Every structure is written in structure tokens, then in C-alpha cells.
Amino acid sequence: MKVKSEAAGIKEQLLNIYSLLFLKYGDQHWWPADTQFEVIVGAVLTQFISWKNVVKAIDNIKEKDLLDIHKLYECDIELLKELIKPAGFFNRKAVILKAVLVFIMENYNGDLDKMFQTSLEVLREKLLNVKGIGPETADSILLYAGSKRIFVVDAYTVRIFTRLGFLTGTENYHQVQKFFMENLPEEVDLYNQYHALIVKLGSECCSGKKPKCLECVLKDLCQFATFS
DNA sequence: TAAACGGTGCCCTTCTCGTG
DNA sequence: CACGAGAAGGGCACCGTTTA
Numbered sequence: 001m002k003v004k005s006e007a008a009g010i011k012e013q014l015l016n017i018y019s020l021l022f023l024k025y026g027d028q029h030w031w032p033a034d035t036q037f038e039v040i041v042g043a044v045l046t047q048f049i050s051w052k053n054v055v056k057a058i059d060n061i062k063e064k065d066l067l068d069i070h071k072l073y074e075c076d077i078e079l080l081k082e083l084i085k086p087a088g089f090f091n092r093k094a095v096i097l098k099a100v101l102v103f104i105m106e107n108y109n110g111d112l113d114k115m116f117q118t119s120l121e122v123l124r125e126k127l128l129n130v131k132g133i134g135p136e137t138a139d140s141i142l143l144y145a146g147s148k149r150i151f152v153v154d155a156y157t158v159r160i161f162t163r164l165g166f167l168t169g170t171e172n173y174h175q176v177q178k179f180f181m182e183n184l185p186e187e188v189d190l191y192n193q194y195h196a197l198i199v200k201l202g203s204e205c206c207s208g209k210k211p212k213c214l215e216c217v218l219k220d221l222c223q224f225a226t227f228s
Numbered sequence: 229t230a231a232a233c234g235g236t237g238c239c240c241t242t243c244t245c246g247t248g
Numbered sequence: 249c250a251c252g253a254g255a256a257g258g259g260c261a262c263c264g265t266t267t268a
Contacts, residue, residue, distance in 0.1 A: 089257090091239075
């Protein structure tokens with residue numbers, strides 16, 4: 001892991017970045033969902049695609065009055081595929097969603113409160129054992145549905161903090177997560193907001209191909225910034 | 229020789245970019 | 249302007265290679 005040697009420590013720098021992002025983008029109110037269950041469904045559906053399309057898929061489920069663990073658990077998988085079509089990869093996601101529902105029903109009798117009473121470490125391990133649930137999806141569910149203290153890493157996080165010089169871009173998920181969790185205050189709300197702001201910056205400004213460095217609030221801190 | 233590991237392609241839709 | 253090609257996005261399965 002590359003370490004910056006400037007006077008300000010990494011912890012101060014991370015908080016400084018957070019402040020700049022918050023000043024620019026404000027409270028992100030994440031996760032955009034009404035219930036814990038909606039967060040879980042959204043976390044699965046948002047894999048590989050933009051949130052916009054997930055909204056359509058969830059609206060479809062809501063329209064049929066199926067946004068409920070028991071109802072969705074009983075729901076025919078072909079119907080489920082139809083409903084979540086806008087979210088892309090629907091064949092696979094329907095299967096993943098079903099697997100999650102089976103997991104919650106069989107382990108916790110469909111009771112999310114009960115599920116989130118489980119310790120972070122144990123529940124994370126269990127979620128990762130559900131086919132189709134990787135670290136990012138599991139952590140999203142833990143943080144945003146369960147208010148567990150875990151930092152969510154995604155492609156934006158890696159891209160932005162590599163460009164800023166904190167990462168080399170070759171670290172694995174766990175290493176990146178550890179970096180943030182060791183250098184940020186241990187606050188669920190901060191983890192929540194920080195990740196949301198990273199996504200905001202990543203999608204609006206720090207894109208993969210043509211980042212808009214000129215309008216980036218972090219441009220003065222960034223080694224990557226180009227202004228051509 | 230078997231297990232562990234690393235790399236690659238696939239899944240599907242939407243959006244962006246480039247070309248005619 | 250309209251169209252088509254290509255990329256993005258997370259995880260899994262399968263392949264070939266390395267290691268014990």
C-alpha cells in the first residue's frame with residue numbers, strides 16, 4: 001500500500017476529502033429506500049448497472065405489491081424475471097434474489113430484525129456464502145440495511161483513491177476496506193455518507209475514461225488531475 | 229498428482245461516443 | 249441526425265498454470 005508522506009496524516013487527509021465532498025454534494029440520504037428489505041433487493045439488483053434502472057425494477061415489484069419478504073419468496077421466478085428486467089442481467093439476478101430470500105427465510109424465518117441481531121462478522125460470512133453475493137453486495141446490505149459498521153468498497157472507491165495516490169489500484173477488496181476502516185473514525189453514519197459521496201463523485205465527475213478534472217472538488221489534491 | 233491460484237470470458241441492459 | 253458499436257458494472261465458472 002502506497003503511503004503519502006505529506007505533513008498531514010492519512011486520517012486527516014481522508015477527513016479533509018470527506019469535508020470537500022460533503023461541502024460540494026451535501027447529504028446524500030443513502031440508501032434511497034423506504035425499508036430494510038428494499039435496501040436488500042436494491043443491493044442485489046444494482047449489481048453491474050446504474051441505480052436508475054434499479055428504480056424501475058423496484059417500482060415494478062412495488063406495483064404488484066410484492067415488495068415483502070414472504071410475498072417475494074412465494075413469487076414465481078419467471079414473474080420475478082419479468083419484473084426486474086429493467087435492471088439487466090435479470091436471469092441471474094432473479095436467481096440471486098431467490099437465493100437471498102431462501103437464506104433469510106430458512107435462517108431467520110423472514111425476520112430481518114432477527115437477522116441483523118447477528119454479529120457483523122458472522123452475518124457477513126453467511127451472506128458471502130449465498131451464491132451471487134460478493135463482498136460489495138454483502139457489505140452494502142450490512143451497512144445500509146443493517147446499520148452495521150462496515151465500509152463499502154466499490155469500483156469508484158478504488159478508481160478515485162488510486163488517482164488521489166492513496167492506493168496503487170492493485171489492492172484487493174479486503175485491503176482497500178481495511179485501509180478505510182483503519183483510517184476513519186469508527187462511525188456508521190460517516191461510513192454511510194462517505195461511500196455515498198464517493199459514488200456521487202465517481203459517477204458525476206471522476207469517470208473512467210474522461211474525468212472532468214476541471215470541475216472536481218478534489219483536483220488540488222489529485223496527482224492524476226489533467227486539465228487539457 | 230492434486231490442490232491452490234490467477235486470468236479470462238460470460239451474463240444483459242443502458243448509455244455514450246463515434247461514424248456515416 | 250440517426251444509427252451502431254462498445255463500454256460499464258460484480259460475481260461466477262472454467263480454464264491453464266504454478267506450487268507443495
